[in-house]
Amino acid sequence: MPALDPHGAIAEKLSAGAPAGQKVTYRGAHPFSDTKLHRYELSNGLTILLLRDQSAPVAAYHTWFNVGSRHEKTGKTGLAHLFEHLMFNETESFKAGEFDKKLEESGAESNAATWVDWTFYHEALPKDRLPLAVRLESERMARLVLREPQVKSEKEVVANERRYRVDDDVEGASNELLYKTAFTRHPYHWPTIGWMEDIQGFTPEDCETFYRTYYAPNNAVVVVVGDFQEPKLLGLMQKAYGPIPRSVIPPDEALPEPFQSESDLREITLKKPTPTEKLIVGYHGPALGDQDHVPLTVLNELLFGGRASRLYRALVLDTETCIETRGWVSTFRDGGLYEMYGTARAGKTTGDILAILDREIARVTADVVSEDELARAKARLELSLLQSLETMNGKAEQIGFFETVLGEPSAAFRRLEGYRRSTASDLRKAARRYLTGQGRTLVRVLPENGA
């Protein structure tokens, strides 16, 4: 009989004698850079991903929930994000404010983020404080207390956050309009922070229902990166999370976005007290898991990545039309947008930006790019991946993100291989597929006084 994998043995030992619903199963390893991360699962469906890293006496503890603004309903937008705030409040064992206090007293830093597909909570702790993260995170996964005063106060904080990020922020406001206009059926239509009237209307009951539905072990992934003893940590997690019951996760109700045909050109003009004109263009793009996402990302790097990129050169340096330009292929579970931004200089217009943008788009759909440009884009993407792995938090974020969106924790490295294999022909094919033959959405921001 072959010897049991040491990780399998850890799981087996922890499961021996554990109550029926609280077993630990080893699900195998994933290569991660030049090491491996290990996947375990508790009987209640909680996925645990562990990456041992002894480079510093600290640890990163991330909890990713498979819930974001896409899971909300019309009239209740912003609930996933408001909920993220509420998760720092009272639990059955800890009074309001105690959660943060305990972490800070331990020298830990914690925060959270919500977006369309996910919500995640993270702690960075000195390594000897990992048990505290296990205790606090397991507590708030199951025993959060939702009362009127906290909900009321957090609604006010979130309303202020919305004013800061959207209402008084030109870019935030225009980005919100872009998605609102480009998506008509899919929930990417509404902003993750929610519409103001929805934020102000939430009740503790809305929050409670949301919590009981989505905050459950079978809808979560815990990622730990750091210098820990695997059996000890897993034992703690088993004890803390094991008794938490599963939930019935409702099916994803997101409707596919109808194709935006070539003749369907959507355009919105927004007037703001801003010094110069701005243009945002959105083309419907591939989902993160689509094969096309990799070559389109390389193409985007070639077009917008850094000062040697085509659009930076054309818009900022050569014609001095823009002060800034950038592009991004959204990394969402379903097809999002390929967003392109340009901030005009004084005296230049969104029309000037669009003319140059269209000229460059026509070039990449007509001709293949040069090998040198391709190599530069690939080197930049490689550097950026390495930079994201400099801290334990960075590693945990890569793992949690790709596990939650793609079910593949080390997808960052597969994608890097994909970047390396992408050819000039692949880039042109991706450009032709997404930048021609379909409509697009434009948001033009104009200075209010007509300056």
Add this chain to the structure above:
Amino acid sequence: MKSEPTPKRLDLEGGATLLLEEDHSLPLVSMTLALKSGSAHDPVGKEGASRIALRMLRRGAGGMTAKQIEDAIDRLGGEVGTDASPSGATVGAQVIVRNLDNFVDLLATMLGSPAFPSDEFGRLQRETVAEILESRDSDRALAQRAFRRSLFAGHLYGRSTTGTTATVPRLTEDDARAAYGLHVRRGNLVIGLSGDVNESDAKRVAARLLDAIPAGQGLPDPIVEPEPKKGRRLVFVDKPERTQTQVLIGTLGTSAFDPDHVPLGVANAVFGGTFTSRLMREIRSKRGWSYGASARLATDRHRQSFSMWTFPSSADVAPCLRLEIELLEAFVDKGITPRELSFVKSYLTRSRAFDVDTSSKRLHQALDVVSLDLPADYHSSYVAKVKSTTLEAANLAVKTRIHPADLVVVVVGTAESTLEGVRGAIDALEEHTVVPFDAE
């Protein structure tokens, strides 16, 4: 507690210093070339000269055009950025290790033989002016600029490192060349390397860079200690249609050489340095008035600012401002409590692990010490000093350094709807000025 790893220091020929922090976990090398002088040397009327000189390094050098330099940086999997402040300047770079030597050759060319081509200079000038105009979109940046100008009026810290829409167009290539000649010299340089690089690589890299950089001594520091200004002053930056305001309240703060520098920092962490600080609790958690609320002590070669930052809605700004000043007065009058001190000491000593958890953070701490002439044990003695801070020392430091009677209050908002409320919220206000957001 195990002692923290500290970068190796080597003194090089010509007065330069090399700092090295090895870490072979990723195939990445980070480099920082820190110059010990900065925009405080810009002549009056030529504000922005040092910064533009640094930014010109990548716009033509050693026979390469700007385009060729940018292509080469990308091709090597590298990144280069420059930064300047009144007291110093840096060229920061990162590269995939397999291309280290070629990348260092490129950096040596940029640093040692910049061409300052006039077409590129004109382009960068126009770009800088456009950036200044564009920064008016950021209410926070508007608040910071107004705060610095008012708190340090008449002092070198009050000037803009970027320059203004008036000074930048007047700069010439000769001004940039002069600024380059002034700052980029061996005796003014600290080279920091971290990441996948060993000592012999580091020495080779340093030798290659030094070989390219002109000889010369470091510069005397032109900055004098800032003088406190009496009374409470309001600067209201008027911008239309604000649903929210940006509020900065502050006064002079601390110098790294003050004997009470660490005790003051400890007390400030209680007041506004953590997520559970007094400011966060009173303003965000209890009242929901502002998404963030914090207090900060800036550090430089000389005494810098103490500032409180919030961004309440236009409807809440007056009560929020009043409460902030009351909290500040109570902080100065009554100090912090034993319980708060014990809590924050625990936080500061344990969270220290995150100030030194990567090689580049460790390197940057060492770079700060050398390039800003901070006390040699500034970082290494920090934990011990936090631990030994007594309640009396912390509270005395607050009373000695922070004077709530002498405040600069900056509000970015819409004057028509909020100015009167804001004025009424500041007791003993001596003067107020309203400036349009697009004045500079």
